[in-house]
Amino acid sequence: MSDSSSDSSPPRTAPASLPLVTAPHGSALLRSLTGPLARWLPRQRWFAGKGRPLSALTLVSATELLPCTAQGHTPGLLHLLVRTREQDAGRPAAGDCYQLLLGVRPVLPPALGGGLVGRPTEGPLRGRAVYEALDDPRLATLLLERLRAPGRLGSLSFGRAPGSAIPSGLDARVLTGEQTNSSVVYGEQHILKLFRRVSPGVNPDLELPLALAEAGCTRVPAPSAWFEAAFPSAAAGAVGEPLTLGVLQPYLAGCTDGWQLAIASLSARTDFTQAAHSLGMATAEVHTALAAALPTSELGREDLEATAEAMAGRLADAAAAVPALRPFRDGLGRTYAALAAFARRGGTCPVQRLHGDLHLGQVLLAPESAHGTSHWSVIDFEGEPARPLADRRLPGPPVRDIAGMLRSFDYAACQHRASGAWVDAWSRANRAAFCRGYADASGVDPMDQVELLRAYETDKAVYEVLYEARHRPAWLHVPMAAIRRLAAAPD
Template identity: 65%
Template sequence: MPEASFSRGAHHPPTATASTAAASTAAAARGPDGPGAGLLGSLAPLLAEWLPRQRWFAGKGRPVTGFALVSATEILPSPPGGTTPGLLHLLIRAQQPEPPGHRHGFGCGHRRGAAASDCYQILLGVRTTLPPSLAPALIGRPSGGPLDGRTVYEALADPRLASILLERLRVPGRLDPLRFVREPSSAIPSILPPRLMTAEQSNSSVVYGDTFILKLFRRVSPGTNPDLELPLALARTGCTRVPAPAAWFEAAPPPEGPGPRPEPFTLGVLQPYLAGSTDGWQLALDALAVRADFTDAAHALGHATAEVHLAMADALPVSVLRRPQIEHLAAAMSERLDSAAAAVPALQPYRGALHAAYEDVAALGRTGRTWAAQRIHGDLHLGQALLTAERQWSLIDFEGEPSRPLAERRRPQPPVRDIAGMLRSFDYAAAVGGHDTPQDWAGGMRAAYCAGYAEASGTDPRDEPELLRAHETDKAVYEVLYEARHRPDWLPVPMTAIRRLAAAVR
C-alpha cells in the first residue's frame, strides 16, 4: 500500500510525525477505507520509540522527525479477536535531520537542506494478547487505525511467523508488492524450526534447523543487494567458496514520476547454513590464546580470497582504472582523511604523510599506470570468513559496508581493497588477542595471507606497494573515526597502524 508521498521521497515533509497520528496520504493512496488508512499514524509514536533502539538502526544520535509509508503487506492476516497471529510487512522511511558535517553527493539521495531519510524493512507480528515468551519482542499497542487495541511486536521473534517466511520462500510467487523467488535446483524442506540469531548488527538473520539461514536486510534501497547478486553470480560459475542463494524476496517500489520504474528492493536472502563452522576472528583469537600457529590458516585464507576474486572477475564485468579514475580514487581518500582528522584530532600530526600515500597512487596514474577493477567483497575481514567442518574457508556477507550508498557498493574496485581489509583485521586480532609483540604476529599473518593469495592468483598484492598502502591507509582512517565514536578504548589499535603507515611514506 504505497503512500502518495513515496514518489516525493525525502525532499518533502513526512506523512506522519513521531508525535501525531496522521496518515492522510495513505488514505489518499488506497481510499478512505483502504488498508493503509490510519495505519502509519497509529504506528508512528510506537516506531519513533522502538526503532532507534534497534542495533540495525543507522540514524542513532539524531531524532526521528517523521515517517513515510512505502508499502504495507499482510503476509498473514489476523482477524480481530482471533488467536492466530498476523504478519504485517512494512517498508517505512524514517526521516531525520542531516548528520553533522554531512556532505552532499555520492548518492546521499536527498537535496541540501532537506531531511535525510532511510527506508527500513519492518516485520510486525499482530496479536490480541502477547504470550509471556514474546514479551521482550513487544513494540506496543496502537491507538486508532486498523490495529487499534491489538498488540504489535517484532515478528522474527515468533517461531510461528518466522516459519511463514520460510514457507513463502519455499512456494514462490507474488504478494503485491512482494515477490518471492526460489532457485529451481534448491530443495527447501517444509518443516525446519526457526531460531533468531542475536549477533547481527546491520541486519537480522533467522536460522532454520541448522540447514538454512535467512538474512533480512533492514535498511534497504532500490537495486539488487550485493549479498544476493554476488553469491548468485559466483554459484553460476561453480565457485564453492560462497554459499549459493536458495531463495530470496524483494519488493517492487511504486513509480517515481514519468521516468523508468525504480529497481526492486532486495529484502532477504536464504542460503545454506554452514553448521559446525567457525569464523576466522574467533579462530585467530583461539590460536593467540594458546600461542598456536595460525600461519597455515592465514595462507589458506589468502588462497580462498584469490579464488573468489578470480571467480567474480569471470562472472561479472571488469574495467580498467586510468588516470581520471585513479585521481578520483585518491581524491576521495584524501577527502575522507580530512573529514576524519577534523573529527579526531589524533590524526592531525599524520595528515601530511597519509596524504602523500594517496598522492603516490595519483602520481602513478599520471605516468600512465593502470589497474584492473572488478566486483569485490567490499567489507572483508576475519569475521566474514568461515572455516567449515570440512576445513575449507568460505566467505560470507557480500553486502559491503552498509553505510555506503548501494550504487557505490556495486561499483567495480581494485581487489586490493578487500586484501587491505583483511590485513587490517590481522592487526585487530593481534591487539585484542593480547600477543606480546602484536605487530610481529600480525606481520607474519599478513605475509602468509598475501603469499596464499599470490599462489592462487599469480599476482602478489605486495608487488603493488603504493596501491596496497593507500587502501590500507584509507581503511585505517575509517577505523580511527569509528573507534573514536563508538569504542574509544580501541582507538590505539588503528592509531598504531596510522603511525606505521605514515612512517612508510616519509
C-alpha cells in the same frame, strides 16, 4: 519433508492490495502505528538514525502475509515498508526506508512481551498487540514456508533457485548480537538474512552470490530463495527498481569465523600462517570468479591520480575531526603521493566487483574433513552498510578487499598487544602468508605493487580512526598503531 524442486508449487498470486491496507485503511493503519513505531524504531540495533527523534513516518507498502484482523488466537503477520523522517539539528532531514515484520495478536504471550511495539488505540488494529514478528517462532516459520513457494503476494515477489532443497517445518531461531540486519536460522540448515534498511536496486548480497553460484565457485553459499518488493517509481503508474528484502542461504553449521580462530591462535600462541595462506587462496578464487562472471575494467593515470587526491581529502577531513591523527598527516600524505607517482609512471589497477567489506569476521572455516583438509567460505557480500547501495554495487580494485583483510589481522593482534613483540610478529607473518596464498591462486602478488597496497591500507586505517573516535573511543589505539607504522614507512 524435503522439497528439492523450485517449480513444484505453482506461483501463488494475491490481489495487489488486501483488505487491511486498502484506502482508507492504509492511511488509518499508519496513523494508528505512527506513535508506537516512533518510540520503538530508535531502540532497534539496526536503526541508523539513533539519537535523532522521528518527525514523520510514511507508508511505502503494506502486505498481510497472514490476516491481521481475524477473530480467535491465530496471529497475524504484517509486512511493512516505511520511510522515516528525522530531526537533524532542528531541521527535518530525509530519512531511510525500513522493512518491518510485525505480528498481531489479541493477547500477547509473556514469552513475546520483549518484542512489543505497542497497542494501537485506533484504526484497523485497535486494541491488538503489535510486536516484532521474528521473535515469534510460529511466524518466522511461516516466512520460510512462503519462501518455499515462488510467486507474488501484494507488492512482494518471492523467488527460488532451481533445484534448491528447502525442507518444510524447520524450527526457527533469531540470531542475536550487533547486526545491521536481522538473521533467522532454520533447523541448522538454512539462514535467512532480512535487510532492514533498504534501497532501490538489487542488493549485492543476492547479486554476487548468484553470479558466483552460476560460475561454479564453491567458496560462497549459493542463495536458495529470496524475496523483493517493487519500489514505487516517480513516474505515475510506473514500477521502479526492485528492493531486495531477504536472502535464504545454506547455514554453514559447525564452521568458525576467522576472527574467532585468529583470537584463539593468539591466545594459545599457535601458528596461523597455514590458515592465512589458504584464506588468501580462497579470496583470490572469489575475485577470479567475479572477474570472469561480471564486467571488469582498469584504472589508468587520471583515475589513479583522482583516487590519490580523494584519499588525501579523506585524510584531511579525518585529521580535522580527530586531533590524534594530525601529527601523521605528512607521513601518510607521502603514501598518496607515491600512488600518484605510480600512476604517472604508467601504473594501472584492475577494477571489478568485490566483496566490499572483507575482514576475518566475514569468512568461515569448515572443520577438517576425513582427508585432513579444511575449507574457507566467504559470506556477507552486502558491503559497508553505511554506504549508499548504488556505491556498494560499483566495481572497485581487488586490492581494497586485500587491504581490508590485512587490517583485520592487525585488529586481531591488537587484542593481545600486551604480549609484545611476539604478537607483532604474528601479524606480520599472517599478513605475508595471506598475500602469498593470494598470489599462488591468482598469479598476482599484492606485494608487487606496493604503492597500491599501501595506499589502500592507509585509506582503510584512516577510515578506522574516524570510526573508532566516533563510536568506540576505547578502540582508537588499534588503528592508530597502524597509522604510526604506515606514516613511518620508507618511500
